[in-house]
Amino acid sequence: MNTICAFERIKAAAIEDWTRYVDHPFIRQMEAGTLPEAVFRQYLIQDYLFLIQYARAYALAITKSRTLEDMQIARAGLNAILDEMNLHVRLCERWGLRPEQLEHTPEHTATVAYTRYVLDCGHTGDLLDLQVALAPCMIGYAEIGRRLAPALLANPEHPYREWISEYASDGFQQAAQAAIAHIDRLAGQAMTEARFAQLVTIFATASRLEADFWQMGFDLAADTPCLQR
Ligand SMILES: Cc1ncc(CN)c(N)n1
Numbered sequence: 001m002n003t004i005c006a007f008e009r010i011k012a013a014a015i016e017d018w019t020r021y022v023d024h025p026f027i028r029q030m031e032a033g034t035l036p037e038a039v040f041r042q043y044l045i046q047d048y049l050f051l052i053q054y055a056r057a058y059a060l061a062i063t064k065s066r067t068l069e070d071m072q073i074a075r076a077g078l079n080a081i082l083d084e085m086n087l088h089v090r091l092c093e094r095w096g097l098r099p100e101q102l103e104h105t106p107e108h109t110a111t112v113a114y115t116r117y118v119l120d121c122g123h124t125g126d127l128l129d130l131q132v133a134l135a136p137c138m139i140g141y142a143e144i145g146r147r148l149a150p151a152l153l154a155n156p157e158h159p160y161r162e163w164i165s166e167y168a169s170d171g172f173q174q175a176a177q178a179a180i181a182h183i184d185r186l187a188g189q190a191m192t193e194a195r196f197a198q199l200v201t202i203f204a205t206a207s208r209l210e211a212d213f214w215q216m217g218f219d220l221a222a223d224t225p226c227l228q229r
Pocket residue numbers: 047050051084136137138141210213
């Protein structure tokens with residue numbers, strides 16, 4: 001099995017689920033600046049809870065690492081997730097929401113499904129399984145950030161400029177490239193057809209759960225009384 005650009009081969013095999021994730025109506029409306037704030041707010045609150053669980057997944061990646069290099073990569077991912085949450089705190093404070101209120105918000109089933117799926121991949125599989133399950137998170141948002149960055153040039157007052165800037169940033173883009181290189185390296189020389197199919201299933205499932213996460217924002221906003229939006 002050719003393992004050069006193993007990540008690209010996995011992504012290509014899951015391209016339909018990947019495209020539904022990175023080209024979701026949530027992202028199209030964000031790019032256009034027409035995403036209702038109520039939808040974005042519900043998404044962002046759940047995303048704070050998502051990142052808490054995702055930090056646990058990176059901590060699991062540390063324990064799944066067989067080398068110091070892999071441990072250092074997992075630690076960098078954990079630190080990046082915890083740093084990313086500063087965006088959520090900053091934006092939610094403008095809505096009068098404090099971190100303790102975010103932390104005590106009930107998790108939506110989409111949040112539970114996605115985060116515990118990734119943690120299960122880590123508990124039942126090896127580091128490569130876990131990194132492939134984690135991949136849509138970092139690499140997908142980097143792809144979205146690159147795609148939406150021109151919208152900020154066209155409209156410096158874009159309503160979602162802080163969110164887009166976070167994921168279009170050089171730091172986030174470099175972290176995504178490092179995640180791709182890490183998967184290519186972990187895939188090594190010995191990936192069989194059966195192993196490849198297993199990794200594609202993990203990656204496609206995580207991509208579907210990402211798309212469900214965007215949809216959750218619309219669903220929660222629709223279920224929230226107007227006065228509380
Ligand atoms: C659901 C989700 N996926 C990915 C990311 C980018 N770390 C995020 N903040 N939230």
